[in-house]
Amino acid sequence: MEEQNYIAFEEYLSEEMSTEERLTFEAQLSTDESLRKSFETYKEFSSYLEHKFEHEEATLAFKENLKQISEKHFSKESVTETETTSEEKTIVRSFKPWQYAIAASVMLLIGMTLFNQFSTPTFGDYNQYDAVSLTMRGEGDELINNAENAFNERNFKDASVYFESLTLKDSTNTEYQLYYAISLLETNFFEKADAIFETLSEENSAFKYQAVWHHALSKLKQEKNMESMELLKQIPEDAEMYKKAQKLLKKLK
Amino acid sequence: MSEKKVHEDQKYIDGLAKNNSFIIQAIYDKFVPKVVNYIRQNSGDHDRAQDVVQDVIVTIYHQATEKDLQLTCPFDAYFFLLCKRRWLNELKKSSNKEVTINEEIVSTDEPVQEMVLDTEVFDEKQTLFDELFKKLGKACQELLAKTFEIKSMEEVAAALGISYAYARKKKSLCIGQLTKMAQESPQYLHIKSL
Incomplete structure (x- = not known):
């Protein structure tokens, strides 16, 4: 009996009842108090679960953001707190000679990094990738997971193997091809990588200009700067990586 | 609830629901210092205050996103009372320690109490449902x-x-x-x- 009730609750809530069934059910609810209470609880739980799972990611993001703001706020507050309590005893700080030495070397380091920014660009300045996220929610394909993890951990040797199998399984997925080619590029299989980049940039895929950009980086890694520049010029203004491309172009000139 | 007028401070609730950093920051700047003072004057410290505030904000977030929470009183009073009561509850739970409560007389009018009770009931239910689901x-x-x-x-x-x-x-x-x-x-x- 109980089981039948729960099944009816679900059918009612998901609007799968016919008008007639619905009316009978509603009539039952209005006369049977324990059924109504049970239905209310069922409904509450249903809404709780819906929210819990649908907002799982958003909730995590919110908590993370909140934690950061909170931490910043409270660390600032504890600083002002100690400042006010130690107001009377002003601390005079004197630098010791070795502290000057440290300060000097830090300055030197900063200087060097600044200088490096103006020197010739290398592949290593550009091969930072956003984390790949291929798994659709709820989809638990192991191969996709492995590929994603290997790539995100910058284990490109494994990533290239995983992405190769993925491209074989689903040859129409241009996203797999793009990541396969990047993995190849990272492991110095330039010829194969460049060939894939080329096909991707000829097709009208969503990753067309991504492919051109990475193709240019590939040429940069191979120290074929002229070819790299030619590719960079193909990236139009409305493409996502236009700015990056223009900056790199300037540096290469 | 629906016939009551929504307070202009609803912007804080909406901001939390949308994970708007600017609004969260504003809540910390405007309303949190008062809570921290209260907790520190009543047997608490900085870290405990930080936790209480965070828990209360998460609860409001949940109620805002799941139940479309409508604020009918000033956010300041609502938020402060929520934090205060949560803190007093925690003190009660660990009441083997000696507790000093410096109760100032705050006149809390009815809409605020109603809103606070509503949120507390929501939070209790949420916690219970979490536990049951795990079982x-x-x-x-x-x-x-x-x-x-x-x-x-x-x-x-x-x-x-x-x-x-x-x-x-x-x-x-x-x-x-x-x-x-x-x-x-x-x-x-x-x-x-x-």
């Missing part, structure tokens, strides 16, 4: 998680390798189990009586 068998947990993530029951059935009819029936029975567990829980009856 559910693994198979039910998995099925429900899939059901609400994927939405389409056909796809759920396919993902779990069961038939559509069975998946649907299972879903009702799993939520049914939770319903029964809740109804048998004294806490749930207590919440319902509030």
Whole structure:
């Protein structure tokens, strides 16, 4: 009996009842108090679960953001707190000679990094990738997971193997091809990588200009700067990586 | 509730629901210092205050996103009273320690108390439901998680390798189990009586 009730609750809530069934059910609810209470609880739980799972990611993001703001706020507050309590005893700080030495070397380091920014660009300045996220929610394909993890951990040797199998399984997925080619590029299989980049940039895929950009980086890694520049010029203004491309172009000139 | 006028401070609630950093920051700047002072004057410290504030904000977030929380009183009073009561509750729980409460006389008018009670009931229910869900068998947990993530029951059935009819029936029975567990829980009856 109980089981039948729960099944009816679900059918009612998901609007799968016919008008007639619905009316009978509603009539039952209005006369049977324990059924109504049970239905209310069922409904509450249903809404709780819906929210819990649908907002799982958003909730995590919110908590993370909140934690950061909170931490910043409270660390600032504890600083002002100690400042006010130690107001009377002003601390005079004197630098010791070795502290000057440290300060000097830090300055030197900063200087060097600044200088490096103006020197010739290398592949290593550009091969930072956003984390790949291929798994659709709820989809638990192991191969996709492995590929994603290997790539995100910058284990490109494994990533290239995983992405190769993925491209074989689903040859129409241009996203797999793009990541396969990047993995190849990272492991110095330039010829194969460049060939894939080329096909991707000829097709009208969503990753067309991504492919051109990475193709240019590939040429940069191979120290074929002229070819790299030619590719960079193909990236139009409305493409996502236009700015990056223009900056790199300037540096290469 | 619906006939009551929504307070202009609803912007804080909406901002939390949208994870708007600017609004969260504003809440910390404007309303949190008062809470911290109160907790520190009443047997608490910095770290405890930080936790209480964070917990209360998460609760408001949940109520805002799940129940479309409508604020009918100033945010300041609502937020302060929530934090204060949560802190006093914590003190009560660990009352083997000596507790000093410097109770200032705050006149809290009815709309504020009503709003606060509403949020507290929501929070208690949320906590209870979390606990009950964890008590559910693994198979039910998995099925429900899939059901609400994927939405389409056909796809759920396919993902779990069961038939559509069975998946649907299972879903009702799993939520049914939770319903029964809740109804048998004294806490749930207590919440319902509030």
